[in-house]
Amino acid sequence: MLVVESLSKHYNHNIAVQDVSFEVKEGETLVLLGTSGCGKTTTLRMINRLTEASSGEVYINGKSVFSEPAELLRRSIGYVLQNNGLFPHYTVAENIALVPQLLGWSQELIKERTRLLLEKLHLSPANYWDALPSSLSGGQQQRVGLARALAANPPILLMDEPFGALDPITRASVRKEFRELDELNKKTVVLVTHDIQEAFELGDRICLMDKGRVMQNGTPADLVFRPANDFVQSFIGRERFSLELKAVRLSDVWDMLATDTAVGSVELDSVKGTQSLWEAMERLSESGGAQAVAVYNEVTGERRKIMFPDIPRLLQQYKQAQ
Numbered sequence: 131m132l133v134v135e136s137l138s139k140h141y142n143h144n145i146a147v148q149d150v151s152f153e154v155k156e157g158e159t160l161v162l163l164g165t166s167g168c169g170k171t172t173t174l175r176m177i178n179r180l181t182e183a184s185s186g187e188v189y190i191n192g193k194s195v196f197s198e199p200a201e202l203l204r205r206s207i208g209y210v211l212q213n214n215g216l217f218p219h220y221t222v223a224e225n226i227a228l229v230p231q232l233l234g235w236s237q238e239l240i241k242e243r244t245r246l247l248l249e250k251l252h253l254s255p256a257n258y259w260d261a262l263p264s265s266l267s268g269g270q271q272q273r274v275g276l277a278r279a280l281a282a283n284p285p286i287l288l289m290d291e292p293f294g295a296l297d298p299i300t301r302a303s304v305r306k307e308f309r310e311l312d313e314l315n316k317k318t319v320v321l322v323t324h325d326i327q328e329a330f331e332l333g334d335r336i337c338l339m340d341k342g343r344v345m346q347n348g349t350p351a352d353l354v355f356r357p358a359n360d361f362v363q364s365f366i367g368r369e370r371f372s373l374e375l376k377a378v379r380l381s382d383v384w385d386m387l388a389t390d391t392a393v394g395s396v397e398l399d400s401v402k403g404t405q406s407l408w409e410a411m412e413r414l415s416e417s418g419g420a421q422a423v424a425v426y427n428e429v430t431g432e433r434r435k436i437m438f439p440d441i442p443r444l445l446q447q448y449k450q451a452q
């Protein structure tokens with residue numbers, strides 16, 4: 131678990147970050163969201179001490195990050211940058227192996243881990259092992275950057291605008307892969323973005339910042355249905371409808387879903403109860419004209435069904451119940 135307590139950074143008289151606090155549990159993603167210059171990157175870099183805090187504390191599993199040399203600390207924290215930060219003269223495999231090499235892993239273990247990560251990130255080892263970063267597309271480079279950050283299996287992963295340099299289509303597909311990556315299930319992730327849609331898709335919690343301060347720290351549903359102040363309200367602005375669909379989980383409206391899951395003899399595509407109304411809508415659009423998708427509750431094993439016309443009604447009923 132990561133705890134950030136009253137973190138501040140001042141540059142002479144300029145306050146970059148003021149009194150920022152939040153907690154991120156294992157398996158959770160916290161998104162630092164806000165417009166350019168609000169202090170997101172500075173906050174992120176104070177966690178792995180690339181920027182030294184003026185005051186405040188950061189604890190990882192109860193231990194202060196200031197209690198060990200910064201270089202050692204950074205080996206246990208994965209870091210992904212917008213421009214991927216790959217070494218241009220190192221091959222893909224050499225880039226991924228950097229931290230495990232520093233940690234003294236055996237060559238055999240490093241190779242095994244590199245192969246596994248390349249496969250999980252849909253980069254076939256046969257094609258990409260010896261490739262140089264310049265021969266890869268932006269999306270592929272970003273995947274290698276992610277593999278490198280995950281290589282030594284760090285408990286914490288920090289990501290600074292990881293999808294920011296990608297075109298919208300690649301961005302959406304890399305983001306989806308990121309959401310589905312099982313390597314992240316037990317990680318504590320802090321991700322910086324200025325893209326509110328991305329924040330709602332990826333964040334279990336969102337910390338919305340302005341001028342170095344936290345405006346609201348809550349779940350996507352807190353921000354969109356219970357905004358703490360006018361700033362949050364206006365930040366959500368005209369994107370409200372899609373954000374509402376992203377904030378409501380299918381498990382939140384479980385009792386309102388149809389119990390009859392049969393649609394003739396057709397095997398329905400399925401989504402999980404932990405996914406959002408938005409993701410159900412995406413799956414319906416992708417499933418080639420299917421009228422419905424099944425919703426699978428991983429906890430109880432129950433199945434229900436959702437259809438396109440249900441979606442606005444479910445959202446409405448959820449809002450009324452709030």
Ligand SMILES: Nc1ncnc2c1ncn2[C@@H]1O[C@H](COP(=O)(O)OP(=O)(O)OP(=O)(O)O)[C@@H](O)[C@H]1O
Pocket residue numbers: 141144145146147164165166167168169170171172173324
């Ligand atoms: N090394 C530095 N020296 C002086 N001021 C700095 C330094 N680094 C950041 N700042 C200032 O701190 C404030 C916050 O910057 P920061 O990069 O954290 O914002 P950000 O929200 O990440 O913005 P962006 O999305 O544009 O990267 C800005 O006013 C910036 O000019």
